[in-house]
Amino acid sequence: MYEAEEALSTEIGIKSRLFDQTLELNATVYKVDFDNFQLNLFDGTQISTANTGEAHSTGLEIDFQWLPPVPWLTLQGSVGFNKTRYGDFPCGPTTWDDRDALPECGEDAPPSQDLTGKRLAFAPAESASITPTVRLPLWPAREIGAMFAVDIIYQGDHFLDPDLDEKTYQEATTKINARLAISPLNKLWAVILNAKNLTQQKERLLVLDAQQQGGNYVAVTHPDETLYSIDFRYNFGFLD
Template identity: 30%
Template sequence: MTYLTWSRGFKSGGFDARSNASPSADPVPQNPGAPADTSPRPVLIGTFEYEEEEAESIEMGAKMSLFDGAAEVNIALFNTRYDNLQVSIFDGTLGFNVGNAASAVTQGAEFDGRWQITDSLMLAGALAVLDFEFKDYQNGQCLAGQAPTASDGVNCDYTGKTNQYVADWAGNVLLAWRAPLSGTLGIGISVDAIFTDDYNPSQNLDPVVDQDGYVKWNARIGIGALDKSWDVALVGKNLSDETIITYANDTPTSYTIFGSKGHYAFLEAPRSIALQANYHW
């Protein structure tokens, strides 16, 4: 099956009740007790009202069955254009400012498939190739200590930049084997890898917190009843013990009040091995 779709949608505008900044264009004052710092002070202009976001998307693809139904392959190509894309950026103090990027484009390709190689062995995987670009975003928030680059002399120009969490490519591969041990008992073993290219987990794209590409391995071995009434499994997650940043941002008030640049981050769990049991009644 092949398909082609075109769609338009919108997200209504609104009011930013969480904005922590006033309408003033004056720089944030420095804490008198903080070390002397000649870097530009941030200007946090409130974004109390933001505009409606509009999107127009084109997608084409194919869904295919191969080897007499033993395999499936799906392919999709897409392009989405945004006008007044709504963005939310931490202001460095205690709030988030919601505003609009004038225009942005995201496009890419997605592939996924499954192949039942034998009655017991299955191979599956997916791959996404993604490109995102702000086509016009003149009112982005500057990094701590960064001189404004936008024409208004206050904000920073994000035009031509990518967005938070955008990796050039990412995907996964799974190999699973299941077989009966007796008339009532079965065994299952699976190994999967999740991989991604570099991405930035912060809203202001601070390069200090860039996440490097990684491959994360997981595995599971279990036995259980063929009628799925119970099972016991040994489960390993992040067996390669990768350090993965899921979100990062400026430390609240560290620069806007104390004049010291700092960051915080949330991390995925390190390597873990667990015994899992299920019983259904």
């Protein structure tokens, strides 16, 4: 059995428009304190939920949209810094090759490790993105234009399992996506060419160590090759 998780969130932020309304800049500082923080744990056969006690998250998020002094360019971006830590958690889950239970966890307790003050899984300390977008007339007589955008997305390193097994460590990644859209000014239709993960980054979403089968891991991954696609869109009905 496990108890309900509670969180107390405190944040302060600012929204601003600068340089003759050409720059929209927002920033938020936050702090979240969890009580009875819930963890989903996998023991090799089933997933269970357990409470860890306290956990804490503090951070800063900044996002912006800028219209430079050129009519065809727009810049959007964001940056985030996040620090997450367990509170007092002496009986945390441990890796498959650690079969010892700490004395304070009880004689019949499962294998454990002291995770007090350690970072939480699935929580990169840094993240950032920037998207330059170019819009140009393609066929002015038909009022058809083109839009080209590039997404540069950075995600810091993090762990992919609550036991912080080194085999579940995900290194920082920088992905680049691109898209080219062609459409009329009234946006009645659009043809969009997409290219995802041009840098062919290897990124895992989840890694579980099968403790009943020591040394075996199950991983869920993103495709590490570049994916190309074409979207066709059409708006039915009346447009203003």
